[in-house]
Amino acid sequence: MSLSPHRAVRTTVAVLGAAGLIALGSTPTAFADQTAPDLALGDIAPVDGVKPGSTFDRPVVVANNGTASADKVWVQYSVTRGLDYAEVPSNCRTHQVPSYDEMTAKSNVVCAFDQELEPGKAYTPATPLAFKALDNALNDVLRVSVWDIDPPLDDAATPPVAGTAAAVKLVESQAGGKASEEAVDVPVTAVNTADWQVRGADLEGAVGDVVTLKVKFTNAGPAWVLTDEGDPVRKVLITPPAGTSVVKSDGFCDAEDGTYVCGTNQRWVNEGEGGLYTFQLKIDKQVEGAKGSVELGSADRPFDPEKGNDRDDITLDVKSAGSTGGTGDGSTGSGTAGSGTAGSGSDSAGGNQPAARSGELAETGSTPAAAVGTAAAAMVAVGGALLVRRRGTLARG
Known part of the structure; x- marks a missing residue:
């Protein structure tokens, strides 16, 4: 150990x-x-098939494998955001740690047991700490750790709050099995679903125009989705319409044989949240009936039984020469995915999805500046005064 x-x-x-x-x-x-005490935890069985709104507990065994008594011990419980605590004893304190970097949000409880743990013996709380599955529970994690000091708080943690239920003591345990771990991760799976959906866009513009494409991915819930460490949370496949070329792609997308495979830098996606992928497309030529698509990747999603909104169209209406190019922001997608909650322009599920890039215009293709020049020339021709306006650089949208 x-x-x-x-x-x-x-x-x-x-x-x-x-x-x-x-x-x-x-x-x-x-x-x-x-001589010295040596504290360790016994195995803790996984929790499978819990229903949202219900409660459960898991016995925790703390053993002193050392050669001296421990005067005091701390047991810390930590749960991901689909779980909470039914009640907290007064000898325990609760604090929250928000998500940051690659860490998920957590709710922690630290219980202090001010009593002697003799060497060679095992102990367990007289009343196990009870947990509850929230409405957004699906694949969550309970982590239990044992300490011989008061565990230090994370820099981002909220101030600890003492529990209000009756205090709990450790009692000697006769549980068999080897206690050898200082921390144990317990998978908690709930009977729940998460509806992943995508929304395409309707684009329009003239040949030579650069238009902005925005497509959306949304987890309509009710559950949040947490994948295993190292696994990508999702793949969204985006195929631009025929007759266009990509001037600038989204930073979370890679080109593969004419299709862009888009992902995220985090391994979870919260319910009601998602991502916005932004591209700059140049209309190279008119192709009758040109149509692209956005769809979820083929990875198995047993939590998502609704498949009708996993794909949507990206349409392109090429106007006659001289018309102003438009943008497609995902608000009028033709597929059934358009009925769900739209992304907000930031990827809360991925933490750093750069959704605010839609305002930049490429250096190639026509721009609104051409329309301004034409209007000014017309005003001079009829003797009107020329109004010169300072145009600000378009901000990232």
Whole structure:
């Protein structure tokens, strides 16, 4: 069993202290056989098939595998955002840690047991801590860890709040099995669904125009979706209409044989949230009936039984020369996916999805500046005064 950070500190101090005494010519006779507690957790069974709104618990066994008693022990519980606590004892404190970087949001409870844990014995809370599955539960994680110091708070944590239920003590446990872990991750699966859907766009413009394409991915819930560490949360496949070329693609998309495979940098997507993918397309030529598409990847999604909104069209209406190019923001997609909750322009599920790029115009193709020049020339021809306006650079939308 590897040393925890706090045990490593304790060991380092002991060794440095001994080295100091040796340097002074005084070696402690008891150094070779010094004793210490060694706390560990027993296995905890997974939780499968829990229903949203219901409660459950899991017995936790803490063993002292060391050769000396532990005067006090702390047990920390941590749950992902589809879970919560039914009630919290008064000898426990709750705090929240929001999601940041690649870490999911967590709700933590730290229980302090101010009692002796004798060497060679195992203990368990007299009343197991109860958890509840929320409406958005699906694939969640309960993490339990044991400490011989008060666990330090994350820098982003909220101030701890003491529980209000009756305090709980540890009692001696006769549970069999080996206790060897300082932390145990417990998978918690709920009977729930998450409706993933996409929405395309209707584009229009003239040959030579550069138009903005925005397509949306949404998790309409009710569950949030958390994948295993290292697995991508989703793949969205975007195929631009024939007769167009991509001037600028979304930063989370890679080209593969004329189709763009888009993903995210996080492994979860919250309910009611999603992502917006933005492209700049140049209309190279008119192709009758040109139509692209956006669709979810083929990866198995057993939590998503609704397949009718997994694909939508990207249409293109090429106007006659001189017309102003338009944009497609996903608001009028022709498929059934258009009925769901639209993305907000930022990817809360992915944390850093750069959805605000739609305002930039490419350096090639016609731009609104051409229309301004034509209007000015017409005004001069009829003797009107020329109004010069300073045009600001379009901001990222």
